Amino acid sequence: MPLPRADAVLVQAAIAGALSxxxxxxxxxxxxxxxxxxxxxxxxxxxxxxxxxxxxxxxRAAGTPAPAAWTWFAIALAASLGANxxxxxxxxxxxxxxxxxxxxAGWPALAFFGGTLLAHSLVDTxxxxxxxxxxxxxxxxxxxxxxPPPAPATVPEPEPxxxxxxxxxxxxxxxxxxxxxxxxxxxxEHARKIADDHRSRTGTPIDPNTLRVRxxxxxxxxxxxxxxxx
Numbered sequence: 001m002p003l004p005r006a007d008a009v010l011v012q013a014a015i016a017g018a019l020s021x022x023x024x025x026x027x028x029x030x031x032x033x034x035x036x037x038x039x040x041x042x043x044x045x046x047x048x049x050x051x052x053x054x055x056x057x058x059x060r061a062a063g064t065p066a067p068a069a070w071t072w073f074a075i076a077l078a079a080s081l082g083a084n085x086x087x088x089x090x091x092x093x094x095x096x097x098x099x100x101x102x103x104x105a106g107w108p109a110l111a112f113f114g115g116t117l118l119a120h121s122l123v124d125t126x127x128x129x130x131x132x133x134x135x136x137x138x139x140x141x142x143x144x145x146x147x148p149p150p151a152p153a154t155v156p157e158p159e160p161x162x163x164x165x166x167x168x169x170x171x172x173x174x175x176x177x178x179x180x181x182x183x184x185x186x187x188x189e190h191a192r193k194i195a196d197d198h199r200s201r202t203g204t205p206i207d208p209n210t211l212r213v214r215x216x217x218x219x220x221x222x223x224x225x226x227x228x229x230x
Contacts, residue, residue, distance in 0.1 A: 017046065023083040030093035031104035041104070044111045045083075049076035055118050072114040079107065183224050191215060191225045 024042035033041060052073035059066035086100075087093065194214050198206040206214075206229075212222030 020080045020084060021046065023087045024080065026087050026093065027083040027100075028104055030096050031101045032096075033104060041107065042083075044108065045076055045079045048072060048111050048114055049080065051115060051118050052076060068117060072118060075110070075114065183221065183228065187215070187217075187221075188225060188228055192229055195229050 021042040024045055025038050028041035029038040052069050055069040056066045056073065059069060091100075191211060194211065195206045198204075198210070206226075208219070208222045208226040211226055212219055215222065215225070217225070
């Protein structure tokens with residue numbers, strides 16, 4: 001089974017972490033922190049650095065600004081970098097100044113405060129709210145208020161329309177008199193015989209429609225013949 005290949009980035013990170021860990025331990029011990037307390041300081045600084053970096057990645061993925069995470073990352077990085085520089089011969093570890101002793105002694109409280117803010121930030125609440133359905137998210141009061149509808153625009157009154165002038169009515173057309181039809185005398189005599197026969201059989205005068213059918217003539221001929229028979 002082949003051995004796993006070592007990643008150069010992980011090796012470099014392990015070396016840098018070990019050196020920073022040792023420098024922080026030496027500085028804390030020089031500032032009056034002995035025993036297990038000197039070993040706890042580098043653990044506290046490195047954990048705060050990792051926690052701040054993790055919080056920044058989470059906020060970046062959520063698209064949320066992370067000023068607090070960047071602040072605590074810079075504080076932890078300054079503490080680690082300061083310990084590396086201080087133990088490089090620029091500071092007499094046998095005679096540590098009072099201000100440095102104060103900083104080392106106050107670091108636990110500062111680290112506890114920063115870790116608490118990172119662990120209980122409002123980002124978790126915002127992320128859980130974003131994951132909920134839209135119907136379960138409560139809007140703020142100023143967003144939940146109903147905006148009154150805008151006032152309707154004033155419609156100008158239409159101008160009065162003048163009534164059109166009355167046009168005099170045309171006189172009704174008078175019905176024209178029916179044209180005079182010239183009926184032959186022989187046809188009138190034949191129609192008279194048919195009318196007399198009809199009266200003798202029915203007892204009533206013959207009507208124009210019946211006369212027209214019996215004679216086989218147009219309606220106006222039948223009307224003209226009926227008028228002569230009456």
